[in-house]
Amino acid sequence: MDLISTEDINQRIEVLEASHSVASRLLTLIERDDIGAREVATVASADPVLVQRIMRMANSAYYGTGGRVRELHAGIAILGFDAVKSLALTSLVEGSGTITPQDWDHSITSAVAAGEVARMIGADQQQAFSLALLHDIGEAVIASLDSGFHEVLAERRTLPLTADFELAMLAAERKQYGLHHGAIGADLLASWNFHPDLVQAVAQHHTPKGSLSRVHAALVDGDRIAHLIASELSMDQIREQPSVLLPNYVGDPQLAGVLANVKARSTAMIADLF
Template sequence: MSAETVVSPVRTEPEDLPTRPGAVHHVLAVADDPDAGVTDLARAIAVDPALTASMLRLANSSYYGLTARIGRVDLAVAVLGFTTVRTVALLSAVGTEGDVPAGFWDHAAVTATAAGLCAPLLDVDASDAFCLGLLHCVGALLLHRVRELPALCLPEPADIDALRAREVKRYGVAHDTIGAQTLRAWNFPATLCDLIGAHHDTSRRDPLARVLATARLCTNLAAVDAPASPDDLARVETASSGRVPAEDVGRWTRQVQRRSADLLQVLQLL
């Protein structure tokens, strides 16, 4: 098979995702139930020791800044919230350590942390922003499961349209499109799905889109071992609607890198 041959279609239905038997499916079903409470979701998580450990590690990570460690799943659910629990469960189903594109978890950790920190500056819910940062490139995991992914979209290449065109030729679909389709199949919020499907559209001005754009720029800066150029600084300031001034970008990026280190360890153990 040549490098340009389209492989079998990427499937997005819940039953097509690899997972521990029943566990993640049940967690997502409970999280999607409007009548379910924290206790119900905690019980669903507790069936799977590995998923339980992931939730506790995340809740106790420095990102959440708790003053005392927690050891109960129901408390972890209360700290994380239903959307974050669903996000971690989905990621644990789609990708595991050693089965993800190189650098994927690093970029996810930085983008999620940056989005969570930027959210209050633009009056956006921090949990929604954090989950968007974690999940916005989930399509890359799905493509990689079918066939090794040649490149991630972070650090963002000079010609993102060319990258997407190569993905369509290789897989029959681009990472942003398949990511949005998958999350819709899992009944994730429509706004989040729409933003994931359009995360390369920098013309969007709604606050959550601005948060993601700022977070992705931060991830680009963190991935490059060189001082940011004046143009880089200006792009961050513009993306954040001036809430992250150019003179603060360096300090802000360093803060994100420090905060994301603990989160990265959690993600690598999913």
């Protein structure tokens, strides 16, 4: 098989930047300060898949709206522009490749977990949720160029994170594609003018160094929690494996409760969305 190169990745990012889809118009529109939910809704309404996602998410139990949200602008107001922007960027990438149900599962579980950790550490919950929703968007970009990468992802999703595993994963991606998925995702977010803190958080979600912004800390923990849930390890098994990376801001006494809570809420949201 021909290897895909950094050039291929950069070209794909350029195509995604230049795309004139509804999603790209939305991403540009949300940049403006004077914009309201109704204007965002007018643009979003041209993309039925995006509309359906926004409405299903706004009506999911997670937001406690009791399934009573009927109008798109109301749904957008409930999710917030950050989450709508994340969904729009996901649609943009989806336009050139497949995002599998397992990928969605990981994104949503990480988002719910990051939101929960953000609540615990006093960070912006909505921002942490939205960021975690697209933290692995770089993986989707790679998969859109190399369909064999879906298999790699399917296996990756079910493993708990360890420091060795993360280093090996990033090194393998760098060797094969020139860039790892965090760097690819960060390039994409930077090209769409996401805040530099969010760009940095995505670039370094597997290699957090020094003091992190709070939203970065919530993302790192959210990702670790999502991997722990997908691994289906019991608390005893988790404790027996000292190499497993645990969330930094969830202590051992709280961990079982947080895992159960995030699993229940993310499972409900996934069922509402698909």
